[in-house]
Amino acid sequence: MSNISTTSQANVTTTPSLSVQEDSKTTLSQIKNEVEDTGITTSICQVPWSHVPDAVLVNFWKVVYWSSQILTWLILPIMQSYSNAGNFSVSGKIRSALLENAIFYGSYLTIFGVFLIYVASTMDIDAGKLQVIGVTASNTWGLFLLVLLLGYGLVDIPRRQWHDSKRGHKLSEVYFKVAKLSTEKSEAEEGLEDVLEDIKKAAESIRYNNPLHKHLDTILEKCPNNFQKRIRNRDDYQDYNEPSEMPTEKMLVRLHKTVIQATRNHHRTQCQWNSLIESAYELDDIARAHDGLFGICYNNSN
Numbered sequence: 001m002s003n004i005s006t007t008s009q010a011n012v013t014t015t016p017s018l019s020v021q022e023d024s025k026t027t028l029s030q031i032k033n034e035v036e037d038t039g040i041t042t043s044i045c046q047v048p049w050s051h052v053p054d055a056v057l058v059n060f061w062k063v064v065y066w067s068s069q070i071l072t073w074l075i076l077p078i079m080q081s082y083s084n085a086g087n088f089s090v091s092g093k094i095r096s097a098l099l100e101n102a103i104f105y106g107s108y109l110t111i112f113g114v115f116l117i118y119v120a121s122t123m124d125i126d127a128g129k130l131q132v133i134g135v136t137a138s139n140t141w142g143l144f145l146l147v148l149l150l151g152y153g154l155v156d157i158p159r160r161q162w163h164d165s166k167r168g169h170k171l172s173e174v175y176f177k178v179a180k181l182s183t184e185k186s187e188a189e190e191g192l193e194d195v196l197e198d199i200k201k202a203a204e205s206i207r208y209n210n211p212l213h214k215h216l217d218t219i220l221e222k223c224p225n226n227f228q229k230r231i232r233n234r235d236d237y238q239d240y241n242e243p244s245e246m247p248t249e250k251m252l253v254r255l256h257k258t259v260i261q262a263t264r265n266h267h268r269t270q271c272q273w274n275s276l277i278e279s280a281y282e283l284d285d286i287a288r289a290h291d292g293l294f295g296i297c298y299n300n301s302n
Helices: 002-038 054-084 090-122 127-164 167-205 213-220 225-232 249-301
Strands: none
Touching: 054 090, 054 127, 054 249, 090 127, 127 167, 167 213, 167 225, 167 249, 213 225, 213 249
């Protein structure tokens, strides 16, 4: 009896699988017959024109990722420091940019080294794991900035649009920004005047036949046009009293860097001031026009 029941159970369990296989074979044969009847000679699944091998996408992703890493952490910071450097030669600018970034990244490497020592004391680290840790740290910093900036923009942009729809609130905000920017603009102008005064003293000390005169011309190119004309039109042959301290190349490098920062700060505040004043005039005209139209309509209704 046990053998009979086992055999019957086996027949019951194997019968559905056999029927499924027979149905699949029947379906495939029907599809094949239909294809032959219609006269289609091409294959059923063709390779699309946009198909690329798997290795191409992987290599393309590596190029994009590592080029972004190099641009973000090496090339762009060095270029920014290079443009802000006060040296007068290309090699000097590069050396100054590398030194500035070395100090900046040295602090990051110190913090990263402390965490790396802590991780190394708890687990074994090889070259592969060290690369993973470095990539993870870089991605974490990027994602942190991305979430922070996107989160701020997600809240600030709708709030700003909502406030811009209210004329009184927007006008009061612009008045507040004008008062705040006025102080910043005055400080930028005073800083530029102080730098120009230092350049004037250096120009009085450096004569036309001085080897440092070419560096002085480079500094003057960063100054306003009226100041350049006033300095360059002076009489170089005039007998000045001997200055108490002759400027050195290092002093001119610092002065060059200072004038670059001062002129950029002055130009930035001036552009912001012009844009903000135009916005204030526009909002004030809108408010006056609305109040005048409302007053006329109110008087007519009475």
